[in-house]
Structure formats: C-alpha cells, structure tokens
Amino acid sequence: MLSGKSAKKMGNFSHSAGGTKHGGTRGIITTLIGIFFGFFLGLSFPMWSLNKFTLSSSLLPIPDLSKHDNQQMRPLPQVSSENGCNSSSTEAPKVNDTSKILVQSKPRGAEKLPPGIIAAESDFYLRRLFGDPKEDLTFKQRYLVTFTVGYNQRNNIDAVVKKFSENFTILLFHYDGRTTEWNEFEWAKRAIHVSVPKQTKWWYAKRFLHPDIVAPYEYIFIWDEDLGVEHFDAEEYLKLVRKHGLEISQPGLEPDRKLNWLMTKRINGSEVHKKVEEPPGRCRDPHLPPCAAFVEIMAPVFTREAWRCIWYLLQNDLVHGWGFDLALRKCVEPAHEKIGVVDAQWIVHQSFPSLGNQGVSRNGSAPWQGVRDRCGKEWAMFNSRLRDAEIAQERASGGP
Ligand SMILES: *[C@@H]1O[C@H](CO)[C@@H](O)[C@H](O)[C@H]1NC(C)=O
Ligand SMILES: *[C@@H]1O[C@H](CO)[C@@H](O)[C@H](O)[C@H]1NC(C)=O
Ligand SMILES: *[C@@H]1O[C@H](CO)[C@@H](O)[C@H](O)[C@H]1NC(C)=O
Ligand SMILES: *[C@@H]1O[C@H](CO)[C@@H](O)[C@H](O)[C@H]1NC(C)=O
Ligand SMILES: *[C@@H]1O[C@H](CO)[C@@H](O)[C@H](O)[C@H]1NC(C)=O
Numbered sequence: 001m002l003s004g005k006s007a008k009k010m011g012n013f014s015h016s017a018g019g020t021k022h023g024g025t026r027g028i029i030t031t032l033i034g035i036f037f038g039f040f041l042g043l044s045f046p047m048w049s050l051n052k053f054t055l056s057s058s059l060l061p062i063p064d065l066s067k068h069d070n071q072q073m074r075p076l077p078q079v080s081s082e083n084g085c086n087s088s089s090t091e092a093p094k095v096n097d098t099s100k101i102l103v104q105s106k107p108r109g110a111e112k113l114p115p116g117i118i119a120a121e122s123d124f125y126l127r128r129l130f131g132d133p134k135e136d137l138t139f140k141q142r143y144l145v146t147f148t149v150g151y152n153q154r155n156n157i158d159a160v161v162k163k164f165s166e167n168f169t170i171l172l173f174h175y176d177g178r179t180t181e182w183n184e185f186e187w188a189k190r191a192i193h194v195s196v197p198k199q200t201k202w203w204y205a206k207r208f209l210h211p212d213i214v215a216p217y218e219y220i221f222i223w224d225e226d227l228g229v230e231h232f233d234a235e236e237y238l239k240l241v242r243k244h245g246l247e248i249s250q251p252g253l254e255p256d257r258k259l260n261w262l263m264t265k266r267i268n269g270s271e272v273h274k275k276v277e278e279p280p281g282r283c284r285d286p287h288l289p290p291c292a293a294f295v296e297i298m299a300p301v302f303t304r305e306a307w308r309c310i311w312y313l314l315q316n317d318l319v320h321g322w323g324f325d326l327a328l329r330k331c332v333e334p335a336h337e338k339i340g341v342v343d344a345q346w347i348v349h350q351s352f353p354s355l356g357n358q359g360v361s362r363n364g365s366a367p368w369q370g371v372r373d374r375c376g377k378e379w380a381m382f383n384s385r386l387r388d389a390e391i392a393q394e395r396a397s398g399g400p
Contacts, residue, residue, distance in 0.1 A: 228348030
C-alpha cells in the first residue's frame, strides 16, 4: 500500500506541475495520483439528497415493472457483445492460445492489436512516480467503497470510513468542489477524489465506475453520506453476504423510524432476510418488489458480476435513481434469492439536510419541488424505456 506521505507528495507534485487547481471550468476531476481532467458540464441540475426522494417516493404510484415477469427472464441486450459479461478475466490472454481468442476476446477498437498487449481492465490502485513499477503495489485492495459527499458531512464520513478495513479502496465523489480540505483525515490522503459540482451519486457511478475500471474489486459499495454505522462492520457484513449468496444487498435499516418499505427494515435477531410480508394488496407476487428482490438506493452493495450488468442498466439521464432500486432485479436470477438485506450488520439512516435546497426556485415554488418533479420524470422515462426494450426483445425473439 502506498503510504500517505508519498501520496501527498504526488498530490503536491501534481499541483505544481499541473497548475489546474483553479482552472476555468467548473468541473474538475481530481485524483491524488495527480491526474487532472477539466471538462465542461452541460448539465447544471441541482442535487438533492437521494434519501429524501426514497422516503417520499411512496407518494408516487409504483410503476408496473412486473408486467413481463411471468415470462422467462432473458438477458438484457448487450451494448457491446465483444466486451460483454464474459470479459471479467483480469489477465491478458495467453499469446499461444488458439485463434478463438484472437477473434473473440479483443475489445471493440483493439482489433489491430496483438491480444497479449491488450489491457482491457484497470483499477484505482495508486502507483509511485519512481522506482520499479513491479514493486508499486505491495497490497491490492479487494473491495471498493464510494461515498458521494459534501465537506459538511466530513465527520460522519470519517466515522463511516473507520468501519471499512484496509481491504477497501475508498473513492469519494465530491459534489461541492471541496477536496483538499479532506486531507485533515489521514485516510483521505490515500483515497481517490473525484470532484464535479452538483451531481448525484448515480451520475458519478455511471461515469466513473465502469465495470472494466472496477474489475479488480469483488464487492462494490455505492453509499450515501448520511448513514449511521455504529452497528456496522464491513468485513463482517461481507461474511454474511457470502454465506447467504447475496449478489445485491444492503444493511438493514434501524427500525424505529418511519420507513417506506418493510423490505429494507432491519429484523431484530435475524442474520439476513430476502423477503417480507407487506400489508395485503401491496404485493401481487411474493417474489417481487416491494416484498422481495429489491434494496434501496441509499446503501447498495453489489458483487462485481452484478455490477457489470447494473452499470449497463443504469441510464445516463437517471441521475437521481428513482425507481432504479425496483429494476435492479433484472440483473440477477433468481432475484428473490440473490437480493437481500443483512440484518445483523445494520445502519441508521440519518437524513442530514445535505444538498436539499440546491434546486432552483421557479415560479415561486420551493427549490426542492423542481428536483422532485425531475425525479418523477426520470423514473417515468426509465420505465417506459425498459418496457419498450423488453417488448422489442420479445418480438425479436419470436415471443408474443
Ligand atoms: C460465457 O462463457 C461461457 C463459458 O466460458 C459460455 O458458455 C457462455 O456462452 C458465455 N456467455 C456469453 C454471453 O458469451
Ligand atoms: C501454451 O502455453 C502454456 C503455458 O502458458 C504451455 O503449457 C503450453 O505448452 C503452450 N502451448 C503451445 C502450443 O505452445
Ligand atoms: C483483509 O482481507 C484478508 C484476506 O481475505 C483477511 O485475511 C483480513 O482479515 C482482512 N482484513 C480485515 C481487517 O478483516
Ligand atoms: C433485539 O432483541 C433483543 C432480544 O430479543 C433485545 O434485547 C433488544 O433490545 C432488541 N433490540 C432492538 C434494537 O430492538
Ligand atoms: C412558470 O410559469 C410559466 C407561465 O405560467 C410556465 O410557462 C412555465 O412552464 C413555468 N415554469 C416552471 C418551471 O414551472
């Protein structure tokens, strides 16, 4: 593992060398390894705590995602078949393998290259600027945890990070542009920092967590900043996730609060649960949301394999993620067995008023109203897109 000291040096080096710290564009992606990219952001949508949307989402009707569930689950159309779900090997193909490899395993765009040189995947491991590259990585973290943060929540994030062992790479998405201040925490010096103003967790996830980039990480936590983790330990959590075969999971939520869904509420005395009984009429099918097969978007944990599919399902304009939780099950089969809530390692949803009022006030309505409306709009678009895609696929494969 790279020491904080050398990481800091690199940060300093990059500041003096790059000189882009106060660049003209508003979006600056910063990492401590000293790579800076500046780019213009066409979007200036306000951000809002995702949690509040989740809490208020019961006000909206639950869209009918179950329409096509009686049919056999089919894989989603692959965006890039050459580089689809089978390309998870982290090793370059053996040069002396059969011609099959020459044809099949080259990612799109790499056809001209000899397979032995193709580096199809990457990682967030920090490297030194000097010495033998082979000796850079004395330790490779096996898991990845990301937090979407503002500086005001630093003390909570500091407490949360302490529940994640050295086996985790820590990646912070900063929505308020404040990154260097975090160096007051020792761990922040070896974390990866990505800073783009006023974007949401799922915007960052789509852009910076491509499955080929996060390929070395067995589990990926994509978390909000306002979670209380007094009763949570990440390594213990993963033991239970493995034991119960969960591909998509979240920690149980402290039950003495008003929650939207029973599914994500912690059950005292249980290790893991995969289904609940909602009041009569709420669940048409006991294997489908909201009775089973979903977790909420505030603190999900994915296996590498599940994330590879989820990333493709995530739309570029589904930035608030409303309704995404109900669709996650499209990526695992059978969903009611592979999606679950870990009761024995649980969290409290604290609902800090983080970026709540960064919406834009229009026509006299409260700023959050515009953000909320947008959430519903995204959700509706996502639903009809998904439905259309499924119908098109059924037709193409000779279905009804
Ligand atoms: C993935 O690989 C397995 C065996 O290597 C093969 O049976 C399967 O058809 C492949 N799936 C896809 C989608 O290419
Ligand atoms: C291919 O490489 C493997 C080791 O990677 C070796 O055992 C095998 O003999 C090689 N085959 C040929 C045909 O060279
Ligand atoms: C980190 O992972 C290794 C390998 O699985 C394990 O032995 C070790 O206990 C883990 N560290 C902690 C703090 O759990
Ligand atoms: C969980 O159950 C145990 C024993 O059944 C009880 O002592 C404890 O207070 C309960 N905890 C909560 C948070 O309800
Ligand atoms: C504001 O009001 C005007 C006129 O009533 C309307 O055309 C416009 O769409 C409204 N804008 C928003 C954001 O609601």
